[in-house]
Amino acid sequence: MSLRDGPFGDIRVPLTWSAGAALVIAVIIACAILLSHPRDPVKAGAYDAARHAVDSVAGPVGGVLAAPVRWTHDGLDSVRGYFFAVSENHRLKAELAKARTAQDDLAASEMENARLRAVLAIRTDPPLPHVAAETIADTRGPFANTRLANAGQDKGVTEGNPVLSEHGLVGRVVGVSSHVSRILLLTDAESRTPVILVRTNGRAILSGDGGGAPKLDFVRSSLALKEGDRVLTSGDGGVFPRGLPVGTVVKGFDGGWRVALDNDAAPIDFVQILLFTDFAQIANEQALAPKELPTAMTEEPSPSIVGPTGGALAKPAPAKPGAAKPAVIKPSAAAPPAPRVAAKPDAKKAARKLDAAKADAAKTEPAKKTKAADEPGPKKPPAKAPPKPKSKAPPAAKPPPASEQPADIPL
Amino acid sequence: MTSAGIASTRSMNPIGWLGLPMLVCVVATVLFATPIRIFGVSLPQPIFPLAAAFAWALIRPSILPPFALLLLGFFLDVFWGGPQGVWPLCLLTAYAAVLAVRRLITGQDFIVVGAWYAAATLLALAVAYGVMSLVTGVAPNLVAVGWMYALPTLLLFPFARRLAERYEDADVRFR
Numbered sequence: 001m002s003l004r005d006g007p008f009g010d011i012r013v014p015l016t017w018s019a020g021a022a023l024v025i026a027v028i029i030a031c032a033i034l035l036s037h038p039r040d041p042v043k044a045g046a047y048d049a050a051r052h053a054v055d056s057v058a059g060p061v062g063g064v065l066a067a068p069v070r071w072t073h074d075g076l077d078s079v080r081g082y083f084f085a086v087s088e089n090h091r092l093k094a095e096l097a098k099a100r101t102a103q104d105d106l107a108a109s110e111m112e113n114a115r116l117r118a119v120l121a122i123r124t125d126p127p128l129p130h131v132a133a134e135t136i137a138d139t140r141g142p143f144a145n146t147r148l149a150n151a152g153q154d155k156g157v158t159e160g161n162p163v164l165s166e167h168g169l170v171g172r173v174v175g176v177s178s179h180v181s182r183i184l185l186l187t188d189a190e191s192r193t194p195v196i197l198v199r200t201n202g203r204a205i206l207s208g209d210g211g212g213a214p215k216l217d218f219v220r221s222s223l224a225l226k227e228g229d230r231v232l233t234s235g236d237g238g239v240f241p242r243g244l245p246v247g248t249v250v251k252g253f254d255g256g257w258r259v260a261l262d263n264d265a266a267p268i269d270f271v272q273i274l275l276f277t278d279f280a281q282i283a284n285e286q287a288l289a290p291k292e293l294p295t296a297m298t299e300e301p302s303p304s305i306v307g308p309t310g311g312a313l314a315k316p317a318p319a320k321p322g323a324a325k326p327a328v329i330k331p332s333a334a335a336p337p338a339p340r341v342a343a344k345p346d347a348k349k350a351a352r353k354l355d356a357a358k359a360d361a362a363k364t365e366p367a368k369k370t371k372a373a374d375e376p377g378p379k380k381p382p383a384k385a386p387p388k389p390k391s392k393a394p395p396a397a398k399p400p401p402a403s404e405q406p407a408d409i410p411l
Numbered sequence: 412m413t414s415a416g417i418a419s420t421r422s423m424n425p426i427g428w429l430g431l432p433m434l435v436c437v438v439a440t441v442l443f444a445t446p447i448r449i450f451g452v453s454l455p456q457p458i459f460p461l462a463a464a465f466a467w468a469l470i471r472p473s474i475l476p477p478f479a480l481l482l483l484g485f486f487l488d489v490f491w492g493g494p495q496g497v498w499p500l501c502l503l504t505a506y507a508a509v510l511a512v513r514r515l516i517t518g519q520d521f522i523v524v525g526a527w528y529a530a531a532t533l534l535a536l537a538v539a540y541g542v543m544s545l546v547t548g549v550a551p552n553l554v555a556v557g558w559m560y561a562l563p564t565l566l567l568f569p570f571a572r573r574l575a576e577r578y579e580d581a582d583v584r585f586r
Contacts, residue, residue, distance in 0.1 A: 019472030034496025
């Protein structure tokens with residue numbers, strides 16, 4: 001039995017009102033959903049589970065729907081590539097030319113970087129200030145071998161500064177302008193470099209002659225040279241620091257000893273100019289400051305070896321009557337040692353005083369003996385003579401007490 | 412009624428005037444959410460259920476459309492993301508507005524109906540904009556909303572008009 005056949009078959013519900021009621025109910029549900037939405041997006045709930053389910057379904061569906069579009073797009077690209085092949089070919093050729101240039105630049109930069117790193121790795125012992133430079137010109141004549149480097153007075157370069165490459169000594173600076181310096185290479189005919197032979201500890205002078213391998217002149221060595229002996233700068237004369245690598249000994253065509261330079265291993269482009277002028281800049285001034293020397297005594301305890309010996313004794317100062325005691329110089333222990341230059345006059349003066357006191361004592365002693373002989377009294381055995389001193393100084397009749405002995409004079 | 416008018420009328424089968432439009436809306440929404448870009452521009456995302464809401468309100472008052480819109484809005488919420496309940500409220504707002512003034516809209520010219528459709532769409536989007544602003548605390552970009560949602564939805568008016576015309580004479584009680 002259908003609803004229309006029943007007792008409620010004639011009841012007609014106004015559809016507009018029922019639609020309105022349904023609308024209100026739906027709005028209430030929507031508002032409830034909206035108000036029940038968690039404010040924390042991270043917080044999970046049943047609704048998020050539904051969303052995750054939809055996402056998990058929508059993802060593959062989207063991929064499937066996008067596939068035909070991608071295929072179409074790829075097909076259009078193929079057609080476009082066919083029609084625009086000529087213009088694209090020109091464009092690709094231009095890009096290839098640019099890429100090759102960039103590749104060459106990259107290779108050059110890598111090589112330059114490696115060289116610069118090698119130059120920067122050079123260390124001297126003791127460490128010396130240095131500047132890096134690039135040789136910008138190679139000025140060569142029949143005998144001259146010089147180069148110009150792009151570092152001058154603006155970087156502190158002065159004449160005489162040694163120049164190194166990453167392999168060894170190159171030469172030294174012989175001319176400096178504001179921004180450029182001239183390097184005299186070891187192979188130059190005017191180059192003379194004092195060197196040391198490591199194995200034999202011999203010395204020699206490396207003389208350039210315009211050739212590639214300079215000669216070894218004035219060789220002074222206890223052992224015979226051999227090919228392959230290492231050659232370093234000796235530091236003699238103060239032109240170069242000691243120990244800079246120069247090369248190895250080889251036998252020349254003329255039968256003489258020559259040196260195969262280490263810097264021939266690579267072109268001399270990047271160099272390091274050592275700001276070395278003389279050894280004074282290496283020395284530690286504080287360590288070389290004047291200090292108190294240790295005491296040096298002769299076998300005779302009284303005089304010091306320091307001071308005049310002949311003059312003062314030969315010409316003793318006239319003795320004053322009553323000056324029986326020798327002069328005693330008591331340096332203050334607390335007094336700081338005087339500087340070396342100022343100490344010399346004081347030492348001489350004190351030595352003179354000491355000598356004068358000794359002479360006075362020598363004159364006074366016979367007088368005392370005479371007076372004692374004149375006085376009556378029991379005779380005493382004569383005092384045993386003191387041992388004869390080895391020095392030529394006149395012996396003192398009686399050694400002064402220990403407290404009155406002359407002190408050593410510090411220098 | 413002319414023969415053409417009689418031919419164009421359809422019986423009020425809920426599957427025909429509710430079910431199929433719902434399915435079309437869901438499929439179209441998923442289709443336009445495909446992550447492809449044409450000429451560098453992603454696909455627009457019109458609110459297809461808004462057209463259905465406008466048409467359903469014009470066809471006849473019924474109990475089913477509000478719940479159908481509730482489900483469609485729920486689907487949009489879970490498919491597009493965002494606060495829950497925004498799109499159901501948005502769709503029901505448009506439906507309620509059109510249902511309230513349906514006597515003024517039915518039988519009118521294309522442009523008049525189109526103006527009412529635009530008004531209903533803007534009202535729905537205004538509600539959605541306000542709710543989103545309140546819930547998220549950030550005012551959405553108006554340009555993006557207008558460009559990606561409002562304009563494509565307005566362009567759906569011919570389809571909404573077509574759906575309403577197909578069923579507006581099915582029930583003579585609501586002519």
